Amino acid sequence: MPKPIAALAIAGLLLACGRAAGETADGGHGGPVVPVLLGLVIILAAAKLGGEFFERIGQPAVLGELIFGMAIGNLGLLGYSGLGFLPTDRGLEILAQLGVILLLFQVGLESNVEEMLSVGWSSLLVAVLGVIAPFFLGWGVSAWVLPQEDTLVHVFIGATLCATSVGITARVLSDLGKLSSRESKIILGAAVIDDVLGLVILSVVAGTITAANTGGSLDALKAAAIVGKALAFLAGAILIGGWLSKKVFRLAGFLRVQGMLLALSLAACFLLAYLADRIGLAAIVGAFAAGLILDGVHYRDLGERTKHSIEELIQPIAGFLVPIFFVLMGARVDLSTFGRGTVLGFAALLSLAAILGKMICAAGVLERGRDRLSVAVGMVPRGEVGLIFAGVGAQLLLRGERVISPPIYAAAVVMVIVTTLITPPALKASLARGDRRQKQPAQAAAVRPAPPQPLG
């Protein structure tokens, strides 16, 4: 009975009308926070309405947030443009980015380094296979459909297919209470390696294009430097960060000011996210590393004095910010691009290449008795990482023309959407199949344990 929330959503829409109409009237000195306030009301309503609806039809809540986000982002197609500011508002964008950073921080908090290393070889193999196969499949599809384009364009499209966005997968695993399973560790470890590999390929391809424009060739040393600093960051964050955070949290136990545990945890998360971005990795990789470091071991001195653990303190903040990310990711989908026939055909082939390319990841799981299909399915979504790649291509010029032209960009966005939307139901089905195959009652009972923090 989501009637009251529907009423809230309708109220939000009516307000948006009033806003669009009254923009130039007097009143309103709140500045840039005002559209953010309206956007937050609509996004929170859409997230909970969508989540409720999809949970009732047996799908993860995150799928509802994406689909309801798509709906409110495309009201322009129905002639209503009052919510047109949502996908592009910079304040909401920043809140969404903080949301996905906190999501990966939470994922890191639920993981730990020893477990990550114990699945290390599987993760590495899964990641490498999951980068090579989609790269060549994407190249092939592009060369077949667009024979008139330069080889570098095909290479770039292949690179766009490499990335794995662990956000959606992590959220589905969290919704199903599966984050602590061994398959989850393999996926999360592989996604981190994948992000590093994908960004290396992106940097190398972009470097080649720049070199082609100036008549030079690729600098192998530069490529090696990119690989080196990525690996150094992760190792450094885990080793130095782990040692430092132990000291910091122990000494912080002597302080008397309120909110120290929360402030220190958030500062560590944001600092590593910032550092990851600075050296050219995705910020979410840093947030994940911060979560790994703060995984419950070192802050006991401080934590036992307080009533709450880091996880409990982060949960309401994440509960506020994470849905903003998923609703906005849905709202950014421009459904009108689906209308163009040729774009749709290319998009379908690209999506197929993207999905099949990651299926080969199943072969990378070295351990016996594991749910290989679920690992492969978990690697499928491209999410925001794919969008970042396509966006970089749309800005790069090759001999005066955009490497990723608007129709190719539209097709790449469709591929990102398809791989992202297909994952929640596919992963849920695949995990259920894996559980049935194992035929172990204890394992089967663990399909849907109570989620870690049932709030509100």
Place this chain on the structure above:
Amino acid sequence: MPKPIAALAIAGLLLACGRAAGETADGGHGGPVVPVLLGLVIILAAAKLGGEFFERIGQPAVLGELIFGMAIGNLGLLGYSGLGFLPTDRGLEILAQLGVILLLFQVGLESNVEEMLSVGWSSLLVAVLGVIAPFFLGWGVSAWVLPQEDTLVHVFIGATLCATSVGITARVLSDLGKLSSRESKIILGAAVIDDVLGLVILSVVAGTITAANTGGSLDALKAAAIVGKALAFLAGAILIGGWLSKKVFRLAGFLRVQGMLLALSLAACFLLAYLADRIGLAAIVGAFAAGLILDGVHYRDLGERTKHSIEELIQPIAGFLVPIFFVLMGARVDLSTFGRGTVLGFAALLSLAAILGKMICAAGVLERGRDRLSVAVGMVPRGEVGLIFAGVGAQLLLRGERVISPPIYAAAVVMVIVTTLITPPALKASLARGDRRQKQPAQAAAVRPAPPQPLG
């Protein structure tokens, strides 16, 4: 021993150097969230360092957040400009605004309508006196120091002195565990009325200036309309909002998706803040009204199913966002304006007028045996409301010249700072004096009870 946090702060500073130097280097695709991440690390470190230091010398933590904010905002005077983006970054500004909105929402949650009405006459009288006295004192000071300026300039400066910013006072009362005292209710009620009155005066004065420019005169009907809609908003929010929220929360009890209580509470807070801004009030008035409505009565159906109350769920989010507001308010102070002798003299007189003007509020407390001085001191800070007023004046033109010229603006900002900085220690001293005078052991023991939510 804030050594570890000092190390964190130093690390942040070093990073900022790296950032300023490496801005044009490769790496970094995170977009507008990246400076926000760095800013958050520095702000969280400054807030906790400052709070710890000031708590150790017996002052409220919020004063430390302001002073440490001033320090990091004025590193440019020492020749270091790496943190120059902090006071103007739009993402941090939005987070700070959400912080002050959530602070007033929390204040509203700890109040309720019946108690507000029981101190209604005192609040009304305190508010009216606290608007009239500073208005004429400010006018007089301005006419005396700046005889060459137009009368409307003096009127505008008087209007700037009217506002009361309840944020600082509420935070001090909360830090001291005094939010439930009768004096607090009078101050908070008066601050709400004050905000309404101040915005009415601002609108009327601005209307007069616009009319003077076009050769017309002030429309009395328009002034009446401003008053009317402000009163209608508060009454409507409390009556209709109270009725509606009761229904919404009862029906939401049937939903199964996670995080419903948090999402509904935040949506109500942001919706009323948005509506308040739309009709020309400050957004924080709406947030306060939302807190009043949701004060623990109506959400029991939903709340009892969950482990946490609204207050508990909001606390970590507020603990993250509220310090951002206070650190940024400090960082926005440009200490170099203090260097100009004439500005400093005018600023000193304005500050005196602003403080003395609010002292008359003590006469508005009708009830016997109340701590009148603390009520008057609690009304002193102008905070962000005073800054908003001065900012509006700096943008208004009277016969082609700015109503509030840059030197006058600097003086107004100094007045805002002085009234804001003086309040935490003055209010603490005044409350302690009030407690001693009552000589009741039970009352004296309540000077510093455990704060409502000691997190981390």
